[in-house]
Amino acid sequence: MARETWATRAGFILAAAGSAVGLGNIWRFPWVTAENGGSAFLVVYLGIVLLVGVPGLLGEFVVGRRGKKSPVGALRDLSGSRLWGLWGVFYVVTAIALISFYSVVGGWILRYFGESALGLVGARPAYFAAPGQYFGGVAAGIDALAFHLLFLGLTALVVFGGVRRGIELGTKVMMPAVLVLLVGLAVWAGTRPGAAEAYAFYLRFDLATVRANFFDVLGPAAGQALFTLSLGAGTMITYASYIDEDRSLPFDGTVIAVLNTLVGVLAGLVVFPLLFSLGVDPAQTAPGPGALFVGLAGAFAQLPAGTLVATAFFGVVVLAALSSSISMLEIPVSFLVDEYGLTRRRAVAVVTGAVVVTGGICAINPTIWGTAVFGFVAGPLVDTLLTAGLAAVLVFVGWVMGRDAVSEFRSGAGDLAAGLATPWLLGAGVALPVFLFFTLLTNFGVDASLGFWPTVAVAVVAGGAAFAGLRTDRSLV
Numbered sequence: 001m002a003r004e005t006w007a008t009r010a011g012f013i014l015a016a017a018g019s020a021v022g023l024g025n026i027w028r029f030p031w032v033t034a035e036n037g038g039s040a041f042l043v044v045y046l047g048i049v050l051l052v053g054v055p056g057l058l059g060e061f062v063v064g065r066r067g068k069k070s071p072v073g074a075l076r077d078l079s080g081s082r083l084w085g086l087w088g089v090f091y092v093v094t095a096i097a098l099i100s101f102y103s104v105v106g107g108w109i110l111r112y113f114g115e116s117a118l119g120l121v122g123a124r125p126a127y128f129a130a131p132g133q134y135f136g137g138v139a140a141g142i143d144a145l146a147f148h149l150l151f152l153g154l155t156a157l158v159v160f161g162g163v164r165r166g167i168e169l170g171t172k173v174m175m176p177a178v179l180v181l182l183v184g185l186a187v188w189a190g191t192r193p194g195a196a197e198a199y200a201f202y203l204r205f206d207l208a209t210v211r212a213n214f215f216d217v218l219g220p221a222a223g224q225a226l227f228t229l230s231l232g233a234g235t236m237i238t239y240a241s242y243i244d245e246d247r248s249l250p251f252d253g254t255v256i257a258v259l260n261t262l263v264g265v266l267a268g269l270v271v272f273p274l275l276f277s278l279g280v281d282p283a284q285t286a287p288g289p290g291a292l293f294v295g296l297a298g299a300f301a302q303l304p305a306g307t308l309v310a311t312a313f314f315g316v317v318v319l320a321a322l323s324s325s326i327s328m329l330e331i332p333v334s335f336l337v338d339e340y341g342l343t344r345r346r347a348v349a350v351v352t353g354a355v356v357v358t359g360g361i362c363a364i365n366p367t368i369w370g371t372a373v374f375g376f377v378a379g380p381l382v383d384t385l386l387t388a389g390l391a392a393v394l395v396f397v398g399w400v401m402g403r404d405a406v407s408e409f410r411s412g413a414g415d416l417a418a419g420l421a422t423p424w425l426l427g428a429g430v431a432l433p434v435f436l437f438f439t440l441l442t443n444f445g446v447d448a449s450l451g452f453w454p455t456v457a458v459a460v461v462a463g464g465a466a467f468a469g470l471r472t473d474r475s476l477v
């Protein structure tokens with residue numbers, strides 16, 4: 001059977017943007033921003049999106065479009081080495097880890113959406129009265145499990161429909177709806193008292209603060225940039241593998257990054273004015289996974305027409321989350337279809353069955369070896385897997401594909417973009433892996449014990465050693 005492809009030009013951009021735009025923008029971004037000092041974080045984050053995110057995105061695109069396979073097949077076939085194919089399995093595992101916690105959060109959102117929508121016709125939403133207590137009651141355990149299954153079921157249904165009738169059609173409806181609703185909410189939020197204060201916290205550019213906090217916010221900003229652009233898990237490799245035309249990858253990548261950033265900034269323009277209007281200082285409120293739910297839900301309760309606003313808001317988030325979760329499920333599905341010849345139907349069933357269990361564990365959230373599973377998977381585990389995952393793709397692009405990567409980058413690109421191919425390859429193959437490796441070390445707290453510059457040195461030396469190793473193994477290079 002011929003491999004599936006996108007039906008339209010817009011199909012790929014919308015699906016990839018749909019993957020990027022998700023809980024990372026609406027749920028994670030405002031809180032990571034608040035936790036790291038607002039505007040100072042924003043500046044560093046935007047810089048990383050531009051300098052690391054976009055070139056990284058193009059790295060995954062080049063591998064995907066050239067390989068025309070799931071990450072496993074693409075890395076193996078392009079290198080002719082089974083070891084790289086084995087490394088591809090790492091992305092399948094990462095995808096399962098991602099969707100395991102993501103569908104739990106998706107379940108919370110579904111629940112809040114349902115509760116708000118019911119509130120339109122019946123009693124006020126229960127979470128209005130006691131937001132903290134309500135969230136505590138539904139965040140983990142049987143409730144969370146049930147809604148995780150519901151969210152996972154919806155995700156599976158779309159992926160089941162296939163590339164064109166499922167993913168492409170679904171994201172074509174979801175993405176515009178998200179944008180329109182968010183713009184509406186942001187405009188309305190700007191009329192709330194406290195909006196001015198919120199904008200000052202969020203948008204005021206202040207060089208002194210940026211300089212004082214630069215290194216502290218580097219790690220979180222990098223983690224957020226990778227997560228929000230869906231990088232490091234092979235998602236973008238997989239989506240690009242369904243492209244069958246010579247469209248400009250640099251153009252598409254830029255559009256996707258801009259759309260994604262726009263939604264993140266818009267989400268901040270909704271969330272911060274609402275919080276400030278209630279006198280909640282986001283820098284003071286304890287952040288964390290429940291923060292959005294508790295803080296915002298409390299805000300909705302005090303608004304005129306709060307039930308309606310809440311329904312619209314959680315509706316947006318459900319759509320954004322779904323168009324991302326389908327891109328996670330698609331990775332293992334495409335792996336089973338490409339490598340083992342399973343039908344899409346059967347592959348979706350197998351993967352969904354596995355995530356019922358792994359996501360179920362995240363939903364129940366037991367404490368194992370003194371660590372709560374959900375927080376571990378959603379935080380350090382995913383951060384580490386994504387950072388390592390992207391670093392490996394870029395090493396592959398720079399050192400295994402080399403010239404092929406340049407010609408793939410150029411294929412379909414305009415003159416301006418094509419001229420960027422060589423600088424891009426140098427950045428992607430050398431500078432970015434070192435940067436990502438450094439981030440990995442900070443994730444493990446190495447910079448805290450070694451000091452900043454020694455950690456940089458370790459990253460450079462280890463990076464160099466890795467390249468040297470790659471070059472001596474003739475089967476790889």
Ligand code: TRP
Binds near residue numbers: 021228325327
């Ligand atoms: N980018 C999505 C978000 O911001 C999440 C996501 C989807 C993702 N696919 C991914 C993150 C692959 C990392 C890797 O919500």
